Every structure is written in structure tokens, then in C-alpha cells.
Amino acid sequence: MKIVEIEHLTIEYPDVKAIDDVSFTVNQGDFLGIIGPNGAGKSTLFASMLSLNTKYKGTIKFFGIDIRKSKNYLKEIGYVPQKPIFEKNFPATVNDVVRMGLHKESDENKIDEILQQLWIHELSERRIGELSGGQQQRVFIAKALVNNPKVLILDEPVTGIDQQSIDLFYSILKELNSKQNITIIWSSHDLDAVNQLANHVACLNRTLFFHGESDEFFNNDDLVKQYSEASMQEHMHHH
Amino acid sequence: MTFEIFTFSFMHRAIISGIAIAILCSVVGLFLVLRRYSLFGDAIAHSSFGGIALGLMAGIYPLWTAYGVSIVSALIMTRIKDRFNISGDASIAVLLSSGIAVGLVIIGLSGGFTIDIFSFLFGSILLVSVNDTILILFLTGIILIVILLLYRQLLYSTFNEEQAKVSGIPVEKINYLVVFMAGITVVTSIQLVGVLLISALFVIPNVTAIMYGRGFKQTALLSMCFSIFSVVSGILVSYVFDITPAGTIVLFAIGILACTLGIKSAGLLSRHN
Numbered sequence: 001m002k003i004v005e006i007e008h009l010t011i012e013y014p015d016v017k018a019i020d021d022v023s024f025t026v027n028q029g030d031f032l033g034i035i036g037p038n039g040a041g042k043s044t045l046f047a048s049m050l051s052l053n054t055k056y057k058g059t060i061k062f063f064g065i066d067i068r069k070s071k072n073y074l075k076e077i078g079y080v081p082q083k084p085i086f087e088k089n090f091p092a093t094v095n096d097v098v099r100m101g102l103h104k105e106s107d108e109n110k111i112d113e114i115l116q117q118l119w120i121h122e123l124s125e126r127r128i129g130e131l132s133g134g135q136q137q138r139v140f141i142a143k144a145l146v147n148n149p150k151v152l153i154l155d156e157p158v159t160g161i162d163q164q165s166i167d168l169f170y171s172i173l174k175e176l177n178s179k180q181n182i183t184i185i186w187s188s189h190d191l192d193a194v195n196q197l198a199n200h201v202a203c204l205n206r207t208l209f210f211h212g213e214s215d216e217f218f219n220n221d222d223l224v225k226q227y228s229e230a231s232m233q234e235h236m237h238h239h
Numbered sequence: 240m241t242f243e244i245f246t247f248s249f250m251h252r253a254i255i256s257g258i259a260i261a262i263l264c265s266v267v268g269l270f271l272v273l274r275r276y277s278l279f280g281d282a283i284a285h286s287s288f289g290g291i292a293l294g295l296m297a298g299i300y301p302l303w304t305a306y307g308v309s310i311v312s313a314l315i316m317t318r319i320k321d322r323f324n325i326s327g328d329a330s331i332a333v334l335l336s337s338g339i340a341v342g343l344v345i346i347g348l349s350g351g352f353t354i355d356i357f358s359f360l361f362g363s364i365l366l367v368s369v370n371d372t373i374l375i376l377f378l379t380g381i382i383l384i385v386i387l388l389l390y391r392q393l394l395y396s397t398f399n400e401e402q403a404k405v406s407g408i409p410v411e412k413i414n415y416l417v418v419f420m421a422g423i424t425v426v427t428s429i430q431l432v433g434v435l436l437i438s439a440l441f442v443i444p445n446v447t448a449i450m451y452g453r454g455f456k457q458t459a460l461l462s463m464c465f466s467i468f469s470v471v472s473g474i475l476v477s478y479v480f481d482i483t484p485a486g487t488i489v490l491f492a493i494g495i496l497a498c499t500l501g502i503k504s505a506g507l508l509s510r511h512n
Contacts, residue, residue: 050404050405051404051405052401071407072407074405074407075407077405079402079405081401081402084399084402085401086399090273090398091273091448091449091452091453091454091455091457092394092398092454092455093453093454093455095454096454096455096456097398099391100391100394100398100403100406101406102391103406125453125454126453127453127454143402
């Protein structure tokens with residue numbers, strides 16, 4: 001079953017094309033790692049997929065329906081942003097934050113269940129601002145998962161998080177995909193992690209220069225080298 | 240003398256209205272403070288000054304014109320802010336000064352009506368009528384019901400607009416609703432503390448409560464408690480010592496904040512921050 005179909009997506013800013021004629025499909029159960037250097041358009045792509053940016057050319061379909069026609073698909077999506085921005089002193093407990101994501105107030109047991117699954121049950125009455133980056137990220141995943149979404153979209157979710165939390169985070173993602181059959185669309189800088197976790201890879205640098213099975217990408221030294229060079233150039237450019 | 244004041248019906252009305260306004264300002268104010276919109280109440284209050292002057296000149300009950308002018312101007316200002324990407328503090332400054340400017344011009348044109356204007360500038364809680372009290376209770380009830388019904392949407396869009404949008408919450412409509420509720424709350428509260436001190440009730444109890452409260456509901460409840468305590472103590476003390484209720488109420492709220500800051504500085508409140 002096709003979950004996402006992106007056809008000829010082009011996003012232009014006044015002085016630059018952020019995304020240029022990108023097309024790809026995501027099927028149910030895919031674990032898609034979107035890789036690309038800084039400024040490759042990964043966050044721009046996600047903003048359009050989530051209807052946060054509606055100024056684009058081309059078509060984005062979720063579950064076969066054009067997202068310009070209906071926003072109902074958002075109910076089936078869990079989204080974890082790169083670095084959740086909130087007021088440091090915001091008086092909300094972990095429980096409050098996860099509850100915000102809950103569409104039906106009646107589904108109270110689901111919150112406990114999800115907090116236990118993500119090993120943050122004992123933090124439920126702590127203020128969100130008091131937690132470490134890794135703990136906060138798990139809270140935001142819990143919020144994204146509390147409605148049993150069909151698709152999880154994660155935008156470079158481990159930026160600035162310690163290695164132990166990253167390992168735990170990756171094992172959680174793997175379990176969600178393999179045991180609960182949740183389709184995952186995940187952008188990352190970390191090629192090794194993408195190699196270990198994702199079964200599909202999309203390589204984006206304004207245009208899509210590879211989309212296919214993960215093995216196909218990682219077994220092709222030329223492609224990996226090409227990606228690494230592009231990425232390194234971008235890295236040098238930024239420093 | 241001290242216990243006699245509890246037998247006066249004007250005092251009953253003042254305390255009942257005061258408690259309702261304290262609850263209303265705490266809850267609506269908490270959303271404004273957390274949205275970094277602390278001075279928005281002040282701006283609406285100043286724009287209501289123009290509405291009050293208009294009502295006095297036209298011979299209409301000034302609070303009705305104040306409701307109309309302040310809600311409409313707050314909504315227009317929010318629209319302009321979003322459309323032309325003006326920062327929040329600049330839009331507050333525009334709203335604040337235009338309300339006063341309109342009010343002053345109207346007062347000038349009509350030859351002045353200083354006595355009436357003073358009661359709106361500094362509040363007149365001891366003068367609230369039965370009808371005023373009923374209106375205050377009614378509006379408080381309506382706004383609290385709306386907040387309870389839309390609690391998740393209001394909280395989520397305050398916490399993080401982008402994520403709220405992705406969850407399918409109509410963030411823009413919710414933002415207008417907050418502005419609309421703030422407009423009603425401010426004008427309703429004018430009778431308690433007046434135009435000039437209104438933002439104190441929106442901001443001070445909430446800033447204090449945020450330092451103690453863990454979750455949102457707990458913080459809102461604490462803020463209500465601090466606010467009710469300040470209002471009731473302020474009304475009673477000001478009556479006994481024959482001083483202005485508005486100033487006394489605000490000084491009580493500031494006193495609680497100062498104590499909290501002292502407790503925090505002494506390291507006795509280190510859980511948060």
C-alpha cells in the first residue's frame with residue numbers, strides 16, 4: 001500500500017530552488033532514511049509534507065489523497081521535530097506534553113502505556129524543561145506515538161543528544177517499524193545509523209539523486225563516495 | 240468596624256465580582272504570559288480607554304463601547320501583525336498608544352468629563368451594581384467554559400504553534416480566540432483595577448505561580464489562589480485604611496511575588512529553573 005506519493009515537487013524561494021522536481025513513493029512498512037548535506041532541503045521537504053508550507057509546485061499525496069484537498073491525513077501522522085522549541089519555564093509536565101498529542105481525551109491508559117514503552121514513566125510528573133535533551137526527545141516521540149499513527153516523520157531527531165540516548169532512540173525506532181509496522185520517514189546526517197536501520201534510502205541535495213533500497217545504496221561504493229564528497233564539501237563550506 | 244464591613248451589600252458585590260475577575264485574569268493571563276504576550280492586556284486596556292471616551296461622549300454606557308472598541312482593535316492589530324510580520328512588542332505599542340490618542344482627542348472634542356474617566360482609569364470596585372456583578376459572573380462563566388472545552392487546543396498552540404498545526408489544530412483561529420477572550424477579560428476587569436493597572440492582574444500572579452507549579456493545571460490553580468488572595472485582601476485593607484483598592488490589590492500581588500523571589504534566592508525553591 002502506498003503511504004506517500006510525491007510527484008514533481010518543486011519549492012522555490014526568491015533567490016534559490018530549495019527542492020527541484022523531486023518524486024518518490026513510500027510504501028507501508030518502509031523505514032526511509034532521507035540523507036543529504038545541510039541545506040539540502042530535508043526540512044523544507046518535511047514542512048511541505050506536513051502542510052506547514054503550502055507554496056509548492058507538484059503533488060503530495062498521503063494515503064492516495066492530495067494533501068491540498070484534505071488535512072485529515074495529519075491525524076495519522078506522528079511528527080518529531082529537529083529540536084522542539086518551547087519556553088524553558090513552560091509549566092507542563094511530561095504527562096501534560098504527551099496528553100497534548102492525544103486526539104481523544106478518553107484514551108487515558110494509552111499515555112501510561114507509551115511512557116512505559118519509552119522508559120520515561122518515572123519522569124511523568126517532572127517538568128519538561130528540567131529534562132535532558134535525550135529525555136525530552138523521548139517525550140516528543142511519546143507525544144507523536146500516542147495516537148497510534150500509521151506514519152512517523154522525524155527531522156534529524158538526535159541533534160545535540162548524548163550517545164546513550166541515541167542508541168536507545170534507534171532501538172525504539174527499529175522496534176516501532178518491525179513490530180508495530182509503523183512507516184518511518186526519517187532525515188539524518190548519520191550514514192552508519194541509516195545503514196543499520198533504514199530499509200530504504202533517499203539521497204537529497206535539492207534534487208533527488210538516489211531513491212531505492214538501502215542495500216542498493218550502501219553496496220554501491222560510487223554512490224556512497226559521491227554522497228560523502230558532496231556532504232564534506234557542504235561541511236567545509238559551513239565552517 | 241473590621242467585621243462590620245462584611246455586612247455591607249456593596250462589599251458582598253465587590254468581593255464576589257473581585258473573585259470572579261481574579262479567576263478570569265489568572266487563567267486568560269497565563270496563556271498570554273506563556274505566549275510572551277504579557278503586555279497585550281495592557282494594550283487592550285489602553286485601547287478600551289478610547290472606547291470609554293467614545294461611550295461617554297455618545298451617551299452610551301461606556302463599558303459597552305469599551306468592549307466593542309477594544310475587541311475590534313485587538314483583532315485588527317493581530318491581523319496586521321500576522322499579515323505584515325510586525326513583532327509582538329511593536330504591535331502592542333501601536334495598539335496601546337492609538338487607544339490613548341483616540342481617547343484624548345474625544346475627551347478634548349467633548350470638553351472633558353474628568354470625573355467619570357477617573358473611575359475607569361483607576362477602577363471602582365466598591366461601586367459595582369447588581370447588574371454589573373451579574374454581567375461579570377456571566378462572562379467569567381462563559382470564558383471558563385470555552386477554555387475547558389478547548390483546553391487541549393489552547394494549551395498545545397501555546398506550547399508550540401508548529402507542532403499544534405501538524406496535529407491538525409487550527410492555530411490561527413485559536414490565536415484569534417485568545418485575543419477575543421483577552422479583550423472581554425480586560426474590559427470586564429476595568430471596574431476592579433482600572434485601565435492603568437490591568438496588566439498587573441494578568442501577569443504578576445502568573446509569573447509567581449510559574450515558579451511553584453509543576454504542570455499547567457497546578458500552575459493555573461496556584462495563580463488563581465494568589466490572585467484571589469490579593470484581590471480580597473486588597474479590597475478589605477483598602478476599605479479599612481481608606482486607600483485606593485486598585486493600588487492595594489496590585490501591591491498584595493507584588494508582595495507575594497517578592498516573597499517568592501526571596502524564597503527562591505534563599506535556595507528553597509530550586510526544583511524549577
